[in-house]
Amino acid sequence: MADSVLIEGLVVETVVGVYDWERKVDQRLVVDLEMAWDNRVPGASDDVRDALDYAAVSERVTSCLQTLQPQLLEHGAEHLAAELRQAFGIRWLALTIRKPGAVPAAQSVGVRIERGAR
């Protein structure tokens, strides 16, 4: 089953980073998610209760990162993946967190992880 629900380019403003100055300001993170889900069920029922609600997941991503205020993107990604899988019953996900302002010469930097099995 190769179905997915997608969230792309979700912007989250939060405290993030390893340096002292970074603990005093909000910075922009951009989150992409691909989450395995059997879309045949909501496809047949037309009922959002059968779907993986991307609006609810997006709210959870924002609240998780704003509460955690991680030093490393890796820590944010690991924590977020575990929380989303537990809260929404997601078997497999691929998660990218980008920090566009971190390296001025780069368009963006970030991390990508996959957790679970499809």
Ligand SMILES: Nc1nc2c(c(=O)[nH]1)N=C([C@H](O)[C@@H](O)CO)CN2
């Ligand atoms: N692999 C990582 N490298 C770095 C991170 C990170 O989260 N993961 N973070 C920093 C600093 O916070 C940086 O973003 C400040 O510009 C450095 N390297």
